[in-house]
Amino acid sequence: MLTKVHSGLDPVPGVWWKPAHKAEKVWVAIAFAWCMVLFAMMPLWHWKGGQNPSGIRRRVDPVKYYQRSVEFAKQYKIGEDRGIPIVAPPPGAEVYLTGMTFQWFPILQLQAGSTYRLHMSSLDVNHGFSLYPMNVNFQVVPGYDYALQVTPTAAGDFRIICNEFCGIGHHTMVGRVIVVDAAGKTVADNSHAVIRDREAK
Amino acid sequence: MSTAATFPHRVCPATGRVIAAAAEPLIKVNAVVAIVSLLVGAIAALLLVLTRWQAVHLLPAVWYYRILGVHGMNMLIFFIIYFEMAVLWFTSTVLLNARPANPKLGWFSFGLMLSGTLMVEWVQWTGRADVLFTSYPPLKAHPGLYLGVILFAVGALTVTGLFFATLVIAKREKTYEGSVPLVVYGAVTAAIIAVITLLHGAMIYIPTFLWSIGLIKSIDPEIYRMLWWALGHSSQQINVAAMVAVWYMLSGLTIGGVVLNEKVSRSAFVLYVLFISMASAHHLLVDPGFGPAWKIVNTSYFMYMAVLASMIHGFTVPAGMELGMRLRGYTDGLFGWLRRAPWGDPGFSSLVFSVVVFGFVGGITGVTIGTEQINIIAHNTLRIPGHFHATVVSGTAMAFMGATYYLLPLIFRRKVAFWGLARMQPYLFSIGMLLLSMGMTFAGSFGVPRRHWDISFAQAPFDVQFNPAVDIVLAVMGIGGILAVTGALAFIAIAVKSVFFGEAITTWPLGKDIAGIPQGLTTPPVHAANVDELNDALHAESRGIAGATPGTLVLVGIFLLAFVVYYFTNWKLLSFLWKVG
Ligand SMILES: [Cu+2]
Numbered sequence: 001m002l003t004k005v006h007s008g009l010d011p012v013p014g015v016w017w018k019p020a021h022k023a024e025k026v027w028v029a030i031a032f033a034w035c036m037v038l039f040a041m042m043p044l045w046h047w048k049g050g051q052n053p054s055g056i057r058r059r060v061d062p063v064k065y066y067q068r069s070v071e072f073a074k075q076y077k078i079g080e081d082r083g084i085p086i087v088a089p090p091p092g093a094e095v096y097l098t099g100m101t102f103q104w105f106p107i108l109q110l111q112a113g114s115t116y117r118l119h120m121s122s123l124d125v126n127h128g129f130s131l132y133p134m135n136v137n138f139q140v141v142p143g144y145d146y147a148l149q150v151t152p153t154a155a156g157d158f159r160i161i162c163n164e165f166c167g168i169g170h171h172t173m174v175g176r177v178i179v180v181d182a183a184g185k186t187v188a189d190n191s192h193a194v195i196r197d198r199e200a201k
Numbered sequence: 202m203s204t205a206a207t208f209p210h211r212v213c214p215a216t217g218r219v220i221a222a223a224a225e226p227l228i229k230v231n232a233v234v235a236i237v238s239l240l241v242g243a244i245a246a247l248l249l250v251l252t253r254w255q256a257v258h259l260l261p262a263v264w265y266y267r268i269l270g271v272h273g274m275n276m277l278i279f280f281i282i283y284f285e286m287a288v289l290w291f292t293s294t295v296l297l298n299a300r301p302a303n304p305k306l307g308w309f310s311f312g313l314m315l316s317g318t319l320m321v322e323w324v325q326w327t328g329r330a331d332v333l334f335t336s337y338p339p340l341k342a343h344p345g346l347y348l349g350v351i352l353f354a355v356g357a358l359t360v361t362g363l364f365f366a367t368l369v370i371a372k373r374e375k376t377y378e379g380s381v382p383l384v385v386y387g388a389v390t391a392a393i394i395a396v397i398t399l400l401h402g403a404m405i406y407i408p409t410f411l412w413s414i415g416l417i418k419s420i421d422p423e424i425y426r427m428l429w430w431a432l433g434h435s436s437q438q439i440n441v442a443a444m445v446a447v448w449y450m451l452s453g454l455t456i457g458g459v460v461l462n463e464k465v466s467r468s469a470f471v472l473y474v475l476f477i478s479m480a481s482a483h484h485l486l487v488d489p490g491f492g493p494a495w496k497i498v499n500t501s502y503f504m505y506m507a508v509l510a511s512m513i514h515g516f517t518v519p520a521g522m523e524l525g526m527r528l529r530g531y532t533d534g535l536f537g538w539l540r541r542a543p544w545g546d547p548g549f550s551s552l553v554f555s556v557v558v559f560g561f562v563g564g565i566t567g568v569t570i571g572t573e574q575i576n577i578i579a580h581n582t583l584r585i586p587g588h589f590h591a592t593v594v595s596g597t598a599m600a601f602m603g604a605t606y607y608l609l610p611l612i613f614r615r616k617v618a619f620w621g622l623a624r625m626q627p628y629l630f631s632i633g634m635l636l637l638s639m640g641m642t643f644a645g646s647f648g649v650p651r652r653h654w655d656i657s658f659a660q661a662p663f664d665v666q667f668n669p670a671v672d673i674v675l676a677v678m679g680i681g682g683i684l685a686v687t688g689a690l691a692f693i694a695i696a697v698k699s700v701f702f703g704e705a706i707t708t709w710p711l712g713k714d715i716a717g718i719p720q721g722l723t724t725p726p727v728h729a730a731n732v733d734e735l736n737d738a739l740h741a742e743s744r745g746i747a748g749a750t751p752g753t754l755v756l757v758g759i760f761l762l763a764f765v766v767y768y769f770t771n772w773k774l775l776s777f778l779w780k781v782g
Contacts, residue, residue, distance in 0.1 A: 004736055005460075005524070005728070006460060007382075007459055008382055008384045008449030008453050008466075010382050011377040011378055012383075012463055013378055016464065018462065018463070019462075019464075020462040023520075023747065023749070024517070024520070027757060028509075028513060028516075031512035031516075031761075032509055035502075035506070035512075036502075039502050049574065049772075049776065051775050053493070053496075054492070057489045057491070084662070125422075126340075128650065130582070130648065133648060133668070135582070135648040136781065137576075137578065138577075139426075139487055140489075142339065144489040148782065149782045151781075159663055161653075163651065165340075167340070170653065170654070171658065171661070172658070172662075174661035174663045174665060
């Protein structure tokens with residue numbers, strides 16, 4: 001029995017380029033319009049929104065980058081926590097963070113409301129920068145310097161979790177970012193850092 | 202059938218199609234190896250989910266990362282691609298009543314794929330390739346990992362070539378009239394994407410292999426990431442195209458679903474071919490190697506034209522099912538067609554769950570986290586595996602399982618074993634997968650990283666306190682995972698029992714329910730006698746926009762609403778973050 005309808009399993013005789021039903025056309029048009037909304041949101045957010053992964057990107061020699069990071073830490077060091085320097089760069093400074101198996105170097109102390117240029121790179125393999133509890137995530141790739149303008153919004157004691165597999169100690173790779181309020185006060189318990197700083201002096 | 206085949210063959214008792222003797226074993230071996238890979242992957246999945254469920258935390262760190270690599274390879278590469286090879290052989294021969302091109306080369310390609318598979322399994326299980334599935338350099342694995350993947354890819358590429366050659370033979374020998382069926386057209390789409398994907402695989406795995414044996418000094422990690430994802434993500438687009446083809450196939454087999462409009466459905470497949478490969482750029486949205494212009498151009502409308510294609514299929518597949526049922530006389534109300542569908546047929550329930558979970562959970566989350574800025578709150582968190590377990594596993598794997606219930610009697614000529622279990626299996630598996638992927642998605646929204654052994658951070662220098670809700674969603678993930686693995690193991694048990702020890706059948710009486718044979722084969726869906734009249738009435742202008750498929754229009758409306766709400770909720774969440782730019 002030859003009918004006008006057939007399933008997707010049957011070969012299609014003759015010309016199948018036939019006009020679609022109204023409902024189908026309407027759905028295609030709605031879906032297309034929605035896809036254009038999805039597309040428009042990305043450029044729009046660059047213009048109107050405050051969270052964009054643009055930043056400055058350039059190739060960099062991992063060892064030289066790490067040396068720069070160590071110099072930076074020396075320059076603005078204010079204390080130490082678990083042997084890792086706590087570094088408090090002034091607002092507007094270039095800030096250098098290095099990921100390496102299995103730690104983040106150094107500990108950053110930033111001021112809420114101030115803007116910094118945060119450079120991120122890796123000394124060895126891929127790492128993932130994941131700021132907790134903010135849930136801000138970036139890929140940290142060896143040989144590439146990723147510099148983003150960041151402005152912390154409120155004081156707090158933050159963690160950097162590595163969220164890219166970087167070897168067997170990956171799950172121990174946790175760093176720290178301290179954000180102090182505009183008056184320079186920390187809201188979180190930073191006692192370890194303070195004590196070690198005193199001992200160091 | 203219209204043609205008298207001139208090659209050794211048999212004629213299928215249910216569908217009347219010609220099944221070439223040379224094609225049958227090729228379909229069978231690929232399907233069997235696919236299911237063995239699924240078994241390995243499913244056991245790995247159970248161990249992983251019981252480790253990620255922090256309250257259980259089963260495996261030690263080394264074995265967690267090792268098994269994670271094994272799981273990825275077996276599920277995403279071996280299970281899926283072997284099954285796709287079976288789909289290519291099936292669609293090009295059985296659906297077109299054709300003989301396969303060069304079966305000897307087909308066997309040689311299968312041999313290549315199998316030796317590649319065994320090589321990869323060996324290096325992974327022996328701890329020589331603890332670099333996970335993505336193997337980002339400078340992490341380096343034993344050369345056997347890269348060589349194994351290359352052998353496998355060359356084999357798969359050759360089978361794809363034989364698929365095209367078979368289409369040419371079928372056309373030349375006039376084994377069918379007119380244009381190829383839509384299902385074959387979908388398989389052609391999958392095959393074209395497979396060629397693009399596998400060539401990218403060669404571009405990246407060959408230099409990486411040379412690097413692993415010391416012939417090349419270094420691999421740029423960012424270029425590796427770009428090319429690897431052109432393989433890693435595009436390979437999932439082969440799945441999508443193959444899955445949609447299987448949707449149309451199961452729709453036709455189970456309830457006599459029809460094609461509403463060939464032009465619309467085929468154009469959507471063309472959109473996949475043109476645009477879907479660029480979409481792999483969305484893996485690099487928060488990478489340092491590329492600027493915003495590159496990121497937006499390569500995702501933006503390229504990706505959204507592929508999204509459009511999926512949204513079109515998301516309408517045409519259920520609409521085809523609705524119209525098919527209405528043309529068989531199930532015309533009551535908006536959803537009478539759905540209520541009176543054969544929910545006990547595992548082929549049908551698999552189809553429905555595949556469409557629903559793929560669209561609602563996989564599709565919506567995927568498009569959302571594939572947005573340049575929203576990716577900031579999703580990148581490498583558990584949201585990512587949450588998304589692809591909804592697409593690849595709930596969507597593709599579910600569709601392939603559903604197809605298997607029909608392939609067992611049609612190709613293997615066996616009854617489906619454990620019939621009662623088989624009728625329940627799609628429910629068990631899809632509910633499990635739904636819980637698993639939702640659990641992962643929500644845990645990721647709280648910032649829980651993927652690929653991470655211990656989120657209690659016991660040995661880390663600084664403590665990390667997750668929101669207490671994380672414990673609950675991880676428990677949901679764990680329970681979902683156990684259910685899903687149970688469903689997968691049930692499927693494997695059914696498939697293995699049927700294939701190797703099943704009750705042989707060559708023919709069966711029509712019109713009578715028989716345990717072990719899906720309903721679509723015992724009582725093939727038949728249109729009402731006045732099908733053309735019904736069709737004209739349903740398409741009458743007076744019915745307005747609701748047209749022939751009012752129920753589907755309501756369903757896609759709900760889908761669009763969910764999509765819009767989820768998408769803008771994510772922008773809202775993003776705006777709470779630090780200023781970043
Ligand atoms: Cu790391």
